[in-house]
Amino acid sequence: MRISWILIIIILLLGASLVSSLLLSVSEAGTELYITQSACVLAIILLIVFYRSVMKPIRSITNGIDLLREQDFSSRLSHVNQHEADKIVDMFNGMMVALKEERLRLREQNHFLDLLVDVSPMGILILSDADRIKTANKAAAAFLGFADSSALEGLTVDSLDSQLAAVLSGLSQGQTVTERLNDSMIYRCSRLSFMDQGYPHPFLLIEKLTEEVMIAEKKSYEKVIRVIAHEVNNSMAGVNSMLSTARLMLSDSSDDYADL
Known part of the structure; x- marks a missing residue:
């Protein structure tokens, strides 16, 4: 049962005891009765004060949990004018500031990496656990004969009708091969992986070597x-x-x- 309900029930019971003692005081009057009534009134006042002092920090903590659940790192909790509770509020606000800065830093890094991947002359295919293409850059789409990189998303490499795709689908993890295709184009293909959230995610690299090989030849x-x-x-x-x-x-x- 929630603390608020327990305190409300106690206040109601004390209120009922006070009312019943007042009704009895009409017929019977005495020092003990007045003492009992005064104790009930004092207990009710103390319980109300205790309720407000306990429930205010609890409500603040609940609001903080809601902010975390909604990932709203811009909002802050206000002080409740209680020393111990305000310490928790300050700690929570500091944590929210750190989370906001970390989230902003990661967002900027991801944006920068997306730009690098998009303009890279190397073809990059990021795969899912089922070896379906999650992300492809413009160079990979051009190498595989697609005008738009978004058209590759959701497809498997072995389902693509291309000699280069056949080379890519035959790669094992960590393997790198250099192939000369029938159209005299030379590619270096690699299947590697990177760690994200504790799990390895495979990706394919395609590097066009035709010009370099022709210059060397x-x-x-x-x-x-x-x-x-x-x-x-x-x-x-x-x-x-x-x-x-x-x-x-x-x-x-x-x-x-x-x-x-």
Whole structure:
């Protein structure tokens, strides 16, 4: 039973005792009766004061619980003019300030991370426990052939009709592979996880390596061409030297024959 009801019942019983004693005083009068009546009146007054002093902090605590339940961290509890209860009120208000600041900080961080994920050149797919796509950024949607990233939400990776999706669906946790697709596009795909509220949440990373690989291959070809050109030039230099020597020898021999 609630404290308020218990106190109300006690006040009513004392009130009934006082009324009954007043009715008896009409026929019987005495010092003991007046003492009893005075004690009843004093008890009622003390109970009323006690009720107000107890119920006011309880109501304040109840209001605080309601604020927490509604996640209203902007409101504050007012003092009840009781030293011990006001300590609890100050502690509660300090906790509400800390919760508000922490919630604001987390909201700002989440907003910043959402912006980073959205503009990242790497494709990011955040999956649910059932391997359904919860969130996808623009790069992932473009890699998988979707114009809008929201169209991927709720789908499974293996249900997508794409060679890249087949590579992603075959990944195991913690695995990273680099694949060259039939359209000569090269992707590095990874399946990783992050912790949230004590549980691991899987996500997929897609990195396009086509341009980097083409640049690396171009540099390799340029290096090979320089080596081959150097070797050819060296060979041609020897051939040219031999031809020059042969020309001189032939010219000298022709002069000898002319003298004859």
